[in-house]
Amino acid sequence: MRPSSKRPSPASLPLTHTLTLSYVFSLVAALTMAVASAAGLLYSTRIYPTDELLQSFVANDVVNLVIGLPILLGSMWLTRREKLVGLLFWPGALMYVLYNYIAYVFGTPPSWASLLYLTLVVSSAYTLIALVASIDGVAVQQHLAGAVREKLSGGVLVGLAAVILLRVVGVIGSATIGQTAIPAAEWSVLISDFLLTPAWVIGGVLLWQRKALGYVSGAGLLFQTSMLFIGLIGFLLLQPLLTRAPFALADVVVVSIMGLICFIPFGLFVRGVLSRG
Numbered sequence: 205m206r207p208s209s210k211r212p213s214p215a216s217l218p219l220t221h222t223l224t225l226s227y228v229f230s231l232v233a234a235l236t237m238a239v240a241s242a243a244g245l246l247y248s249t250r251i252y253p254t255d256e257l258l259q260s261f262v263a264n265d266v267v268n269l270v271i272g273l274p275i276l277l278g279s280m281w282l283t284r285r286e287k288l289v290g291l292l293f294w295p296g297a298l299m300y301v302l303y304n305y306i307a308y309v310f311g312t313p314p315s316w317a318s319l320l321y322l323t324l325v326v327s328s329a330y331t332l333i334a335l336v337a338s339i340d341g342v343a344v345q346q347h348l349a350g351a352v353r354e355k356l357s358g359g360v361l362v363g364l365a366a367v368i369l370l371r372v373v374g375v376i377g378s379a380t381i382g383q384t385a386i387p388a389a390e391w392s393v394l395i396s397d398f399l400l401t402p403a404w405v406i407g408g409v410l411l412w413q414r415k416a417l418g419y420v421s422g423a424g425l426l427f428q429t430s431m432l433f434i435g436l437i438g439f440l441l442l443q444p445l446l447t448r449a450p451f452a453l454a455d456v457v458v459v460s461i462m463g464l465i466c467f468i469p470f471g472l473f474v475r476g477v478l479s480r481g
Contacts, residue, residue, distance in 0.1 A: 311392025
């Protein structure tokens with residue numbers, strides 16, 4: 205009998221398909237993000253021609269280099285080393301990239317950099333879907349059941365999503381009633397929240413119900429949410445250093461408190477994953 209040419213999945217990882225394409229597209233996203241962020245810093249006045257855009261995106265370019273790029277490459281590296289925590293983090297890192305660059309697509313004026321942003325949105329979205337589809341959800345469920353505080357983690361995801369979606373509705377409603385224009389940069393964040401935050405609701409409910417997809421998505425969603433809060437704190441600290449924006453102490457405090465609500469279940473979830481090997 206001729207040996208099969210198909211390379212088997214690593215025994216320690218619950219996979220139904222190989223991850224070759226996921227690695228390739230994630231590396232494309234990582235390289236594109238590095239180029240886009242560097243371009244935003246080196247050619248900031250060309251890519252962000254107004255003070256509003258400079259204040260909204262320059263500091264975020266630094267955050268993407270310091271946080272977004274390492275968490276994507278790090279999760280891939282851990283997965284390559286056959287660590288379950290890396291495999292479960294990887295979709296969250298892609299969600300982080302997708303969330304950020306949806307805002308860039310809708311918040312910045314058309315330019316050559318827009319092609320980079322669109323590439324990041326498409327590559328991260330495609331890889332996210334392919335990666336989740338390649339994970340054996342039932343195996344993950346059986347491995348993690350009872351170890352990851354399902355109800356706490358799911359409840360926090362749903363609660364945070366509800367707060368953010370209510371903010372989206374409130375901002376749009378206030379602008380409509382007051383007949384005031386929402387700045388383009390603010391619109392872009394609202395769009396990202398509106399498009400991706402429902403995933404927190406779905407993942408949270410599935411995890412609360414101890415469904416297989418809830419276990420697959422739970423760590424990634426908590427990881428993405430935690431990194432978004434850390435990134436936002438970094439953004440608020442860097443913004444007055446890199447632009448003429450004032451330091452928003454109140455915003456830092458509020459974001460830090462909200463972040464703590466997410467960091468605790470995230471830490472417990474990770475501890476549960478690591479305790480099961």
